[in-house]
Amino acid sequence: MKTDKMGEWRRTHYSSDVGPELDGKEVTVFGWVQEIRDLGGIRFLILQDKNGKVQITIHRDKADSKVLKKAESLQRQYSIGIKGVVRKMGKAPGGAEIIPNEMRIFGVAKQPLPLDITGRTRADIDVRLDARVLDLRREENQAIFRVQHAALEAARSFLSKQGFMEVFTPRIIVSATEGGSALFPVAYFKREAFLAQSPQLYKEQLILDFEKVFEIGPFFRAEESHTRRHLSEFISLDIEEAFATAEDVMKVLEELIHNVCKDVTGNCGRELKLLKHKIEVPKTPFKRFTYDEVLEELEEEKIHIPWGEDIPTPAFRLLGKLHPYYYFLTDWPTKAKAFYIKPRDDNPEISEGFDLMWRWVELSSGGTRIHSKDLLVKRLSEQGLSPESFKHHLQAFDYGMPPHAGWGLGLARLVMALTGIRNIRDVVLFPRDRFRLTP
RNA sequence: GCCCUGGUAGUAUAGUCCGGUCUAGUAUAGGCGGCUGUCGCCCGCCCGACCCGGGUUCAAAUCCCGGCCAGGGCGCCA
Numbered sequence: 001m002k003t004d005k006m007g008e009w010r011r012t013h014y015s016s017d018v019g020p021e022l023d024g025k026e027v028t029v030f031g032w033v034q035e036i037r038d039l040g041g042i043r044f045l046i047l048q049d050k051n052g053k054v055q056i057t058i059h060r061d062k063a064d065s066k067v068l069k070k071a072e073s074l075q076r077q078y079s080i081g082i083k084g085v086v087r088k089m090g091k092a093p094g095g096a097e098i099i100p101n102e103m104r105i106f107g108v109a110k111q112p113l114p115l116d117i118t119g120r121t122r123a124d125i126d127v128r129l130d131a132r133v134l135d136l137r138r139e140e141n142q143a144i145f146r147v148q149h150a151a152l153e154a155a156r157s158f159l160s161k162q163g164f165m166e167v168f169t170p171r172i173i174v175s176a177t178e179g180g181s182a183l184f185p186v187a188y189f190k191r192e193a194f195l196a197q198s199p200q201l202y203k204e205q206l207i208l209d210f211e212k213v214f215e216i217g218p219f220f221r222a223e224e225s226h227t228r229r230h231l232s233e234f235i236s237l238d239i240e241e242a243f244a245t246a247e248d249v250m251k252v253l254e255e256l257i258h259n260v261c262k263d264v265t266g267n268c269g270r271e272l273k274l275l276k277h278k279i280e281v282p283k284t285p286f287k288r289f290t291y292d293e294v295l296e297e298l299e300e301e302k303i304h305i306p307w308g309e310d311i312p313t314p315a316f317r318l319l320g321k322l323h324p325y326y327y328f329l330t331d332w333p334t335k336a337k338a339f340y341i342k343p344r345d346d347n348p349e350i351s352e353g354f355d356l357m358w359r360w361v362e363l364s365s366g367g368t369r370i371h372s373k374d375l376l377v378k379r380l381s382e383q384g385l386s387p388e389s390f391k392h393h394l395q396a397f398d399y400g401m402p403p404h405a406g407w408g409l410g411l412a413r414l415v416m417a418l419t420g421i422r423n424i425r426d427v428v429l430f431p432r433d434r435f436r437l438t439p
Numbered sequence: 440g441c442c443c444u445g446g447u448a449g450u451a452u453a454g455u456c457c458g459g460u461c462u463a464g465u466a467u468a469g470g471c472g473g474c475u476g477u478c479g480c481c482c483g484c485c486c487g488a489c490c491c492g493g494g495u496u497c498a499a500a501u502c503c504c505g506g507c508c509a510g511g512g513c514g515c516c517a
Contacts, residue, residue: 041475059475076468091476112449112469120479121451121467126509182516200517223516224440230516313513338517365517383517435509 001073004104009081016051020095023088027098029054030106032137033078035118043071047082047098048137052270055097056082057089063100070103077109077117077137125425132430132439143271144427147264148415150271152216154263155237158256164212164239169202171195171218175389182222184232195220198408200340203240204369205396207404211242216411226434228423229361229413233432237414240406246352246368249405250328253356253364254286257326257414264418277420282326286356290331294319308333313360320360326417329355339379342368356409358417366407373397 013027031049038044045056058071074080084100114131115123119138128135135141156166172188173196183194199215206213215238223230241249261281265272272279289297295305303315311319334343334351341353353367370376373394377387387394415427425431430439 035478037477037480039475039477039480040473042477043475044477044480046478055478057476061475089476091478093478115450116468118479123450124510127450198517221516224514225516226510227512227516310516340517362516385517 001105001108003106003108004081006081006104006106009083009104011081014051015047015049015054018054018086018094018096018098020088022086022096025086026083026101027086028081028083029098030081031079033074033076033080034137035076036074045071045074047080048139050142052139054094055092056084056100057087057092057097058100064102067100067103070105071100074105075109075111077113077134078105079107080105125423129425129431129436130439136429140274141426143268143274144415144419144421145429146271147268147275147418148411148427150264150267151260151414151418152411154260155256156216158259159214159239159252162212162252162255164214164241165210167203167206167210167213167215168217169196169199169206169215171220184220184222197221198236199238200338200408201390201393203238203406204340204404205393207240207242207406208396208399208401212239214239224434228425229416231412231424231428231431231433234428235411237409237411238406240369240404242402242404244368244405245403246330246354246366246405249366249407250288250354250356251285253366253407253409254282254284254326254328257286257356258282258284260414261418272419275419275421277418279418280325287323287325287327288330289323289327291329291333291350292331294329297322308335310336316357316360316362318360319357323357324359326356326358326363329357337367339383339385340369340376342370352405354407356407358413361413361416362410363413363417364407364409366405368403368405371397371401371403373401 009028011028011030013022013029015029015031018027018029029047029049031047033045034048034053035046036043041060043058043060045058047054047056058067060068063071081104082098082100083102084098086096087099088095089097113134115127115134117134117137119140123135160166172186172193174193183197186193186195196219198219199217203213203215216235218233219236220233222232239249239252241252258281261279265279265281294311295307298305298315298318301318303318305311305315331350332353332355334341334349337351337353341351344350344352351367353365355362356364370379376394376397380387380390412424412427416422416424419427421427425433
């Protein structure tokens with residue numbers, strides 16, 4: 001099919017701008033055909049753009065013959081332009097519609113589409129992800145990413161006001177020595193390198209110069225996990241602060257969450273309505289439970305966890321039922337935390353590490369860091385890591401490393417909390433998991 | 440890596456337990472036709488499917504075995 005050129009046409013209004021107050025005004029709108037309702041003598045097109053939908057109405061006996069002919073050739077998902085006159089009309093959605101004088105077809109769409117873009121016939125997530133750009137036509141899906149955008153804006157603005165500076169650390173790193181989760185190897189010229197699993201070491205080094213830094217970026221973990229809250233590639237929001245303790249950065253974190261919730265609630269009314277989700281803006285300070293308190297609580301529920309062990313997922317699910325809000329878990333056993341988390345001075349068995357939970361999901365994890373080189377080297381060895389392979393990191397500790405603390409927050413998990421979406425794949429545009437590498 | 444569940448038109452499902460009634464039903468999308476106020480428009484007609492391989496049986500969408508794929512869960516996830 002022959003398509004039209006955009007030519008000199010430029011959009012004058014978005015769908016959301018078209019209302020009864022524009023009655024009689026000529027407008028140019030661009031967008032995609034979401035639905036066609038042909039009643040014979042009258043034909044309704046629902047035109048969708050990034051802001052919403054507007055109805056285009058074509059009367060068979062009144063419309064220009066060229067417009068009529070084009071209208072008859074339209075199909076779902078064609079991208080088109082309409083130049084027409086707004087008419088106040090109580091019977092139209094939003095109280096107004098556009099009567100076209102001219103129509104241009106820019107892009108056609110193969111029929112039938114691989115899934116229902118109106119969302120009435122629901123498709124499985126696998127089918128939806130295979131046709132992700134079409135899946136993202138659905139307004140609820142677009143709403144998720146607008147919420148994410150608002151959350152990011154709120155977080156950036158909050159952190160900047162608190163004196164944090166945004167930085168970027170390398171995604172390509174030299175060795176897999178950070179311990180813990182598996183890394184993806186990459187061919188780096190003639191050497192082997194790895195994709196970074198976190199900015200941890202770099203952000204710690206940078207507080208020596210900038211004191212308060214934050215980073216928002218993708219990280220990679222080659223885990224075997226296949227759950228609704230894990231991906232191989234995820235966006236992490238990290239901060240690190242000099243001359244600070246766990247309690248200090250927990251305050252930053254809870255204030256950040258509070259601000260994000262407040263801003264998203266204020267700015268994303270339409271999106272939250274589309275998602276049928278209400279955000280309860282959490283009051284600060286958040287509740288804090290110690291590891292020991294949680295173990296006791298679980299004991300009452302007949303779940304026994306030996307002291308020092310990590311808390312298994314089913315136990316976390318139960319905790320989420322008991323505490324359906326944002327809360328901190330503190331005083332973790334040192335051996336359950338990473339090598340760089342500082343043991344308490346009065347009891348080295350217990351660390352100054354913490355987790356921020358939302359119900360049963362771990363949103364963030366952080367703590368006071370070790371700033372003594374000797375202790376850090378000792379902890380590395382205890383965890384079976386070689387201090388030699390950390391020499392570039394350790395050099396920072398020779399140059400006046402101050403006490404410091406920080407945390408990392410999983411963006412997609414936060415968006416899940418903000419939208420009520422239960423599968424992390426739904427809140428990532430093109431998710432990468434153990435089995436999915438396309439599209 | 441382990442466990443559970445599933446795989447039927449473009450999409451979503453019924454049928455599977457208890458083999459024959461299935462020439463595989465329904466909705467939606469798509470095609471054709473009709474309809475001047477729809478907003479999940481409506482009405483009529485049409486197109487379109489049992490994941491792959493093997494086995495059992497007179498007979499397999501249905502039972503068995505293997506494979507592939509998917510979903511969920513667990514472990515793992517500094």
